[in-house]
Amino acid sequence: xxxxxxxxxxxxxLRAGRVTLPYPAQSAPLPPxxxxxxxxxxxxxxxxxGCASNCPAREILVYDVCQEIxxxxxxxxxxxxxxxxxxxxxxKAITMSHEFxxxxxxxxxxxxxxxxxxxxxxxxxRCFTEPSKLEELKLKGYRYxxxxxxxxxxxxxxxxxxxxxxxxxxxxxx
Amino acid sequence: xxxxxxxxxxxxxxxxxxxxxxxxNGCDIEVLNAxxxxxxxxxxxxxxxxxxxxxxxxLCQGPAMRSTAKALQxxxxxxxxxxxxxxxxxxxxxGGIWHDTxxxxxxxxxxxxxxxxxxGCPPRPEAIIYGVxxxxxxxxxxxxxxxxxxxxxxxxxxxxxxxxxxDGIVVxxxxxxx
Ligand code: SF4
Ligand code: SF4
Ligand code: SF4
Numbered sequence: 001x002x003x004x005x006x007x008x009x010x011x012x013x014l015r016a017g018r019v020t021l022p023y024p025a026q027s028a029p030l031p032p033x034x035x036x037x038x039x040x041x042x043x044x045x046x047x048x049x050g051c052a053s054n055c056p057a058r059e060i061l062v063y064d065v066c067q068e069i070x071x072x073x074x075x076x077x078x079x080x081x082x083x084x085x086x087x088x089x090x091x092k093a094i095t096m097s098h099e100f101x102x103x104x105x106x107x108x109x110x111x112x113x114x115x116x117x118x119x120x121x122x123x124x125x126r127c128f129t130e131p132s133k134l135e136e137l138k139l140k141g142y143r144y145x146x147x148x149x150x151x152x153x154x155x156x157x158x159x160x161x162x163x164x165x166x167x168x169x170x171x172x173x174x
Numbered sequence: 175x176x177x178x179x180x181x182x183x184x185x186x187x188x189x190x191x192x193x194x195x196x197x198x199n200g201c202d203i204e205v206l207n208a209x210x211x212x213x214x215x216x217x218x219x220x221x222x223x224x225x226x227x228x229x230x231x232x233l234c235q236g237p238a239m240r241s242t243a244k245a246l247q248x249x250x251x252x253x254x255x256x257x258x259x260x261x262x263x264x265x266x267x268x269g270g271i272w273h274d275t276x277x278x279x280x281x282x283x284x285x286x287x288x289x290x291x292x293x294g295c296p297p298r299p300e301a302i303i304y305g306v307x308x309x310x311x312x313x314x315x316x317x318x319x320x321x322x323x324x325x326x327x328x329x330x331x332x333x334x335x336x337x338x339x340x341d342g343i344v345v346x347x348x349x350x351x352x
Contacts, residue, residue: 002329019214023300027300042323056271078271079266079268080265099316101300101316103297103301103317104291104315107267107283107291110319112320113321
């Protein structure tokens with residue numbers, strides 16, 4: 001630690017100037033391709049469930065109240081902001097916004113819930129399927145995810161095979 | 175109430191202990207990024223300490239995992255009260271993308287009482303500083319739950335007042351007005 005090295009350090013510091021960002025008073029511009037929180041547009045959503053089927057974090061829950069009403073619940077808590085839901089959405093109802101200031105004291109604050117009206121056949125009263133590319137995205141059958149406890153319920157397979165329904169994997173803390 | 179308590183107890187400086195219970199290290203790097211001169215969390219008196227015994231706040235990354243659950247709980251117990259727990263990242267907030275694998279118990283709140291959540295995978299350093307600023311009462315939180323209803327349900331069978339019964343069979347009738 002000679003005096004010259006100290007002086008050199010002072011010079012380096014002076015040359016660098018002040019770099020600290022005065023956040024939260026002022027924030028740096030975001031990169032244009034930054035992906036923040038997905039925002040759902042209820043007026044565009046057709047309720048196909050493609051986002052729910054493709055979300056890697058299984059973050060979007062679907063609950064079919066009855067034939068005409070489907071509830072879509074985006075939890076927000078384990079979303080990785082991957083943008084896959086926005087990518088598969090055929091109606092472009094999901095936009096990856098630039099919102100990242102989502103810190104909160106209550107985790108329920110970041111959820112979005114959509115109550116969707118599903119069209120039915122005027123004759124038979126059932127929801128009809130269209131032979132199109134949408135078919136791949138659609139959820140098969142009805143889903144009864146647990147909206148209260150915020151978890152998927154995998155019951156479709158057991159239901160088809162006539163087995164007793166096992167609700168979900170419950171992992172105990174040992 | 176929590177906020178006023180925070181302002182009173184943690185008004186001067188927060189010493190944070192940084193615990194990773196099994197995340198992918200992405201959030202760790204962002205937390206350390208928030209302490210660099212560019213973001214300079216020390217403006218708020220935030221300082222990283224090496225032991226939970228010196229800390230006011232535990233910044234937790236990673237979900238509640240079976241293998242680290244006990245260690246995390248012991249670290250929490252070692253912190254002097256009053257103490258805050260921040261869940262940083264989607265893993266700590268909701269169990270993350272691997273929330274249903276065999277070794278993951280779930281979100282951090284299954285093990286520890288979590289006071290503040292900073293979602294993101296990983297959250298930007300700004301988002302972490304924002305979370306701390308929310309806790310300190312410097313800024314208001316921006317998020318609120320959203321609920322959309324697409325339209326009034328035009329199907330009469332779900333308006334119970336319109337249902338009629340005939341010989342034990344429910345009769346559905348199309349309404350004139352929708
Ligand atoms: S951004 Fe990714 S993790 Fe988040 S809801 Fe969409 S698909 Fe799921
Ligand atoms: S993929 Fe798009 S249209 Fe289909 S349910 Fe999701 S948000 Fe709605
Ligand atoms: S939230 Fe994302 S970045 Fe953070 S530890 Fe989990 S997987 Fe890694």
